[in-house]
Amino acid sequence: MSRKFTPKVVTANDLLEGDVIYLAADDRWVRDMKQAEFIEDEAHAQIRLLHAEQQPDVVVGAYLADAALGDDGPEPTHFRETFRTRGPSNYAHGKQEKQAENV
Amino acid sequence: MYKYNDFDDAFLRERTAQFRAQVERRIDGSLTEDEFKPLRLMNGLYLQLHAYMLRVAIPYGTLNSRQMRQLAMIAERWDKGYGHFTTRQNIQYNWPKLRDVPDMLDALADVGMHAIQTSGNTVRNVTSDHFAGAAQDEIEDPRPVAELLRQWSTDHPEFQFLPRKFKIAITGSPNDRAVTRAHDIGLRMVEQDGQPGFEVIVGGGLGRTPMVGKVIRDFLPKADLLPYVEAILRVYNRLGRRDNKYKARIKITVHEKGLETIRDLVEAEFEHTRADFMGFDMQALTQIEKHFQPPAFKQADTAGYEVARAANPAFRAWTDTNLTPHKTDGYAIVSISLKAHGATPGDATAHQMRVMADLAEWFGHDEIRISHEQNVILPHVHKSDLPELYAVLRDAGLATANIGLISDIIACPGMDYCALATARSIPIAQEIAERFDELKLEHDIGPLKIKISGCINACGHHHVGHIGILGLDRAGVENYQITLGGDGTETAAIGERAGPGFSAEEIVPAIERLVHAYLDLRATRDETFLQTYRRLGPQPFKSALYPEAKANAA
Numbered sequence: 094m095s096r097k098f099t100p101k102v103v104t105a106n107d108l109l110e111g112d113v114i115y116l117a118a119d120d121r122w123v124r125d126m127k128q129a130e131f132i133e134d135e136a137h138a139q140i141r142l143l144h145a146e147q148q149p150d151v152v153v154g155a156y157l158a159d160a161a162l163g164d165d166g167p168e169p170t171h172f173r174e175t176f177r178t179r180g181p182s183n184y185a186h187g188k189q190e191k192q193a194e195n196v
Numbered sequence: 197m198y199k200y201n202d203f204d205d206a207f208l209r210e211r212t213a214q215f216r217a218q219v220e221r222r223i224d225g226s227l228t229e230d231e232f233k234p235l236r237l238m239n240g241l242y243l244q245l246h247a248y249m250l251r252v253a254i255p256y257g258t259l260n261s262r263q264m265r266q267l268a269m270i271a272e273r274w275d276k277g278y279g280h281f282t283t284r285q286n287i288q289y290n291w292p293k294l295r296d297v298p299d300m301l302d303a304l305a306d307v308g309m310h311a312i313q314t315s316g317n318t319v320r321n322v323t324s325d326h327f328a329g330a331a332q333d334e335i336e337d338p339r340p341v342a343e344l345l346r347q348w349s350t351d352h353p354e355f356q357f358l359p360r361k362f363k364i365a366i367t368g369s370p371n372d373r374a375v376t377r378a379h380d381i382g383l384r385m386v387e388q389d390g391q392p393g394f395e396v397i398v399g400g401g402l403g404r405t406p407m408v409g410k411v412i413r414d415f416l417p418k419a420d421l422l423p424y425v426e427a428i429l430r431v432y433n434r435l436g437r438r439d440n441k442y443k444a445r446i447k448i449t450v451h452e453k454g455l456e457t458i459r460d461l462v463e464a465e466f467e468h469t470r471a472d473f474m475g476f477d478m479q480a481l482t483q484i485e486k487h488f489q490p491p492a493f494k495q496a497d498t499a500g501y502e503v504a505r506a507a508n509p510a511f512r513a514w515t516d517t518n519l520t521p522h523k524t525d526g527y528a529i530v531s532i533s534l535k536a537h538g539a540t541p542g543d544a545t546a547h548q549m550r551v552m553a554d555l556a557e558w559f560g561h562d563e564i565r566i567s568h569e570q571n572v573i574l575p576h577v578h579k580s581d582l583p584e585l586y587a588v589l590r591d592a593g594l595a596t597a598n599i600g601l602i603s604d605i606i607a608c609p610g611m612d613y614c615a616l617a618t619a620r621s622i623p624i625a626q627e628i629a630e631r632f633d634e635l636k637l638e639h640d641i642g643p644l645k646i647k648i649s650g651c652i653n654a655c656g657h658h659h660v661g662h663i664g665i666l667g668l669d670r671a672g673v674e675n676y677q678i679t680l681g682g683d684g685t686e687t688a689a690i691g692e693r694a695g696p697g698f699s700a701e702e703i704v705p706a707i708e709r710l711v712h713a714y715l716d717l718r719a720t721r722d723e724t725f726l727q728t729y730r731r732l733g734p735q736p737f738k739s740a741l742y743p744e745a746k747a748n749a750a
Binding site for chain 1: 626
């Protein structure tokens with residue numbers, strides 16, 4: 094018995110920067126999870142993951158991460174993915190640094 | 197300390213040039229990630245949760261001021277202005293960009309440093325007693341042998357694809373400050389008939405199957421060390437399991453085959469390796485030993501030191517906790533705590549690195565050590581210089597008087613950085629340190645080692661913490677398991693799991709209950725947490741941790 098498919102986003106790390114990136118519906122790689130493509134169909138998820146894996150000159154370690162649809166777009170459901178959307182908790186480094194600049 | 201010769205320098209320059217070309221080929225698409233990954237790992241470059249991470253070896257934890265300043269420069273120029281000292285006496289940079297890494301490696305090579313074999317299934321950075329060369333209880337400085345092992349293991353063609361990583365620790369003292377019993381090979385110097393040699397321990401390790409190492413040789417003459425270690429590696433390389441990553445460390449090989457079998461195989465192999473070496477290793481050691489001559493210790497009046505101690509309670513408290521007796525009269529070993537309450541264990545800013553480099557140059561015969569407990573040591577400081585040194589440390593936020601106390605916590609980077617982690621470690625360490633600072637209890641509690649790992653791989657040494665904390669993912673929530681009674685010294689023991697884990701909110705109050713129980717239970721003020729635990733066993737501590745269970749049973 095296979096487990097029920099849960100919604101996903103395609104995520105990876107940027108080859109040059111190492112920063113966490115997400116695949117958007119228009120094929121762009123975005124830094125903000127909210128702009129990622131929210132994938133509810135398992136077959137489509139596999140196709141999008143293959144698409145990501147075919148870009149080894151841009152991304153490293155692409156995988157499907159669980160997500161839920163929030164008001165502004167996809168949101169993480171697991172704490173590991175939550176940390177990936179912002180950065181470490183001991184310093185305001187990583188994504189939260191830029192997020193603070195934008196406020 | 198060891199100074200690179202032309203051969204070392206040429207080797208390193210060639211390696212960094214090779215890696216520069218490999219990075220270029222990765223970026224232009226001629227190498228896939230699968231092809232590139234083993235190459236970057238051979239050069240210490242990981243991809244972590246938020247960024248790349250470069251792990252730089254600090255061989256047996258020894259640095260000079262020039263090297264420390266270069267580490268500071270690298271932190272500022274290519275990272276975010278700080279570095280993280282690890283439990284393996286390495287330094288990690290958490291934010292390098294791929295294109296910058298070859299420049300970082302070149303900058304390291306400029307001061308005789310590198311990131312080779314800080315990853316991969318090879319012999320890793322050889323670790324040692326952080327008081328080496330200064331400790332009162334030392335038979336001999338173990339660092340020449342550690343350097344010999346470093347040279348032998350670096351790029352050793354036979355041991356580049358071991359079944360799994362391989363960690364060697366060495367100490368020249370009977371009191372084990374290098375956790376030798378939790379290494380693949382532990383070397384503990386002992387004397388026989390007035391001759392120094394080594395007790396050779398094999399098959400120790402933490403991780404998912406923690407084991408205390410077993411003595412494979414009670415006494416190995418120093419002259420036989422390298423061929424014997426090579427014999428162990430050779431047997432392991434042949435027998436170690438390659439079918440299962442989790443059973444591939446030598447501790448499992450020893451456990452499955454039995455110590456006697458391994459010993460017989462090693463001794464048989466040793467016959468060959470000893471013949472092969474033909475004494476060349478001892479010639480190399482003699483050359484290396486010349487680099488490790490003790491500094492020219494000075495004579496000076498220590499009256500000023502005593503006056504300062506009497507006059508300044510903060511200075512006195514610092515000298516009580518952060519100094520260790522030195523083998524030379526008038527000198528002290530200074531431990532600089534990188535565990536300011538609420539700070540990240542093991543982190544130093546570039547400014548702090550420069551301050552420590554300056555202090556080493558001014559007052560410390562230009563010697564610096566990194567401890568596996570994530571602190572920095574100035575091994576040779578004359579007591580007359582301590583008041584001035586303390587003042588400089590204080591101004592740099594480096595004068596925390598807590599070495600060996602409850603806030604001197606080892607913590608791995610955990611899920612704040614590490615891609616393997618299952619939970620965070622750093623915030624737990626920060627909260628515990630702040631809580632006990634608030635309670636003003638830590639000096640009353642006395643020696644107590646808390647060690648925190650953010651996953652079962654146990655980089656935070658939680659198994660050998662008097663109190664160990666292991667962060668796990670339990671159904672999508674961070675959960676912290678407590679182990680009790682671990683010990684990383686010559687009386688090594690693996691801590692026992694106390695019971696069910698605690699949530700991130702519950703873990704600090706649980707530690708507090710545990711420590712209050714100890715304060716109530718100790719026979720005298722001098723009885724340490726570990727002694728009390730050994731005297732009474734886990735039960736009273738479990739009752740403190742799980743009061744509901746006790747209430748339900750009553």
